[in-house]
Amino acid sequence: MLLAVLAACGDSNPPMSMDRAHSDRDTTMQVEDIDVASPALPATASSVDRALRYTDAAGDNTLLLGQHSTTRSDDDGVVDQLTLHAAHHLATPHAPQPFREAWRHTEVVECEGLDFDGHFLDEVLRVEDLDGDGFAETLVGFSTFCGGGIDPRQIKLVLHTRDRDFVLEGESVVEPPGGSPFGGSHAMTPHEDTVPAPFREALLAAWKRVRAD
Template sequence: MLLAMLAACSGGTPPTSVSRGHSDQDTSMQVQDVDVTSPALPTSAASADRALRYTDAAGGNVLLLGQHSITRSDDNGVMERLTLHVAQHVETPHAPQPFREAWRHTEIIECEGLDFDGHFLDDALLVEDLDGDGFAEVLVGFSTFCGGGVDPRQVKLVLHTRDRDFVLEGESIVQPPGVPAFGGSHATTPHESAIPAPFREALLAAWARVRGG
C-alpha cells in the first residue's frame, strides 16, 4: 500500500547536473555545491544532505535538499515512511536574519509490508532561468517504489516558478526480458496545454530523461 502526501508552502545521490541549455538564449545559472556544514548556510542546512548556491535577480540563493526515513512495527506489520524535502532560502544581508525561506516542498511516502525505496532523481534536478525573466526556476524529481515483483516506479517532477508549481506524475517504463514493455504513462497538473511553453518543455525533457527508471 503506497500513500503519497504533498505539503508545499507557497541523501539522495548528488545530481550530475543542475543546469542545461534550454534554447538559443543563455538562461543557465552558475550553481555551486556547498558543504552542508558551512556556517555561511541557513541553520536548517544541518538537516540537509545537499546544498546548492546560486544568484539570480532576487540575489543570493541557497537550495537545500534532504531526506530521512523511519520504520515502525506493530501488530499490523511494518510501515516505512520516507520524507524528501527541498527548500529555497534567499540571502537578506540587511535584515536581522541572514536568510529567509522563500518556499519549501515536502514529499512524504509511506509503504506497508512491501519492498520500498525512494530517492531524488539525479537527472531531473535543474536550476535555470527558463523564461528569461532573471529569476531561477527549480525543477526537482522524486522516484519511489512500493510493491513486489516487477512493477513500475512512481515518478514525480515538480517545477517551482515564481507564481506557482507545475507537476508531472508518471510511471517508469519496465522492460522485462522476453515480454513487451509496460508503464511509462504520465500526466501533468495543470494539463500540458495550460503550462507555459518554457516550463512545459523543461518538464517533458526531464521526463524523457528519467522515465526509464
Template sequence: MPIKSAVSVLPLCLLLFFAASLPAHAAVQHAPVTSAFLKAERIAVPGKLVKAARIVDAAGEHILVVSLRTGSSSAGNATPGDKEELHELFASLYVHKANRWAREWLIQDENDCPIVDSSANFFPKYITVTDLDQNGIAEVTVPYKYFCGGGIDSSTLKVIMRQGAQKFAARGQTQLGGEPGMAYGGELVFDPSLSLKENAVFKAHLQFIRDKVYIEH
C-alpha cells in the first residue's frame, strides 16, 4: 500500500495501523505534507518551511521538517535595521510516540554574518529519503550552503545524512568558474567513518548529492 500525497488528509489512526503492519525490511515509504498538516499536528516550524514529508519505515511513522529562518545578527556590530544578516537552518525528524510527536534528531546550523553580504539556502530537490543499506530504516539526506563575504567567493557547502542516531557528512565549498584553469573552490572532505566498507553506499550517495549542487551557476 503506497503512500500518496493525498494521505495527509487520512485519519492518523489509519496511518499508524499501516506503519505497525510493515515488516522489518519493508520498503521505506514517504510523501510530502503541507504546512496545514504540520499545524494540525502541532509541529512547530521555525522560520519559513522549505520541505516537509511523512516517512514510514520499520521504526514507525516520522515527520521531516526542513526550514530556514532569517533575522538580525546577534553580533554587536550588526547593521542597524538590517534583517537579513542571521540565517538559521533547521532539519528535524519527529517520531510518533504515545500519541504525540517527539523530536528524534535535529540538524541545526547558522550563518551569522553582519556588515558583509550573506545568504543561506537548502537544495529542496535533493533533500532525499532513502534506504540504501536495505535495513528498513530511512536515511534522510539534507544538502545546504551558506555564504558570508564581501566579494565573489565560494560558499560553504554541507551534505548531511541521518539514519537514526547515526550521522554522516560531506563538507566543503561550492565551485565557481567553469572555464578550464579558472575554477576555484570545490573542496570536499568526508567524515572519517565514511571510509569504512560498511558505509561505502552512504559515501557514494553523499558524493552523488554533492555533485548535483556544488557548482555555482
C-alpha cells in the first residue's frame, strides 16, 4: 500500500451564517456561496468546485475549494492520485492585482492498487471569528482513504488563523459488524495544551462530529 499525504500550506449551496458567542461582541460571519464560473473570482482560480465570499476586518475575502484526480501506470501497477486544495484570497482594490493570496493548503494523496477516495468534510467547514478580534478563522476538513477491507479513514482538520495554522489529524472510528470498534486516535499540532482555547475547542468539536466518518 502506498499512501502519501503532502501538506503545503456542483451544486449551489445557500449562504451560511456562522455564529459563536464571545463575551459582549457579535462575531457572526455572513458567508455567501458564489458561482464558481464568476469572472469576479481570482484569475489564478482553477479546478474550483466551491467558492465562498465573506467580509471581516481584513476586507473582502474569497475562499476557494477544489479537487482533481489523475491516474498513472508504473512498473508496479496503477497509481491513483487525488489533490484537494483550499485557497484564501483577499481583495486588494487599490493594488495592481485585484486579489492577494493569503494562504493555500493542498492535500495530495496517492494510492496504488487499493480502494481509494477522498473528499472535503462539508460538515466541518467553518468561517468564523472564533476569538472575537474581528478577523475570521477558517476551518477546513479532509477525509482520505487508501486501503483494503475495513480500515480507518485518515482525517485532517486545518484551522487557519491570521498568525498560524492549527492541525488535528486522526483516524476514523470503525465499527465492524459483530466486532469491537477500533481506530479513533487523534493528535493536534502544535500540542493540544498549547493551542488557544477558542481554536482548540473548535477543532475538538469538529473532530467529534466527523470521527465516525
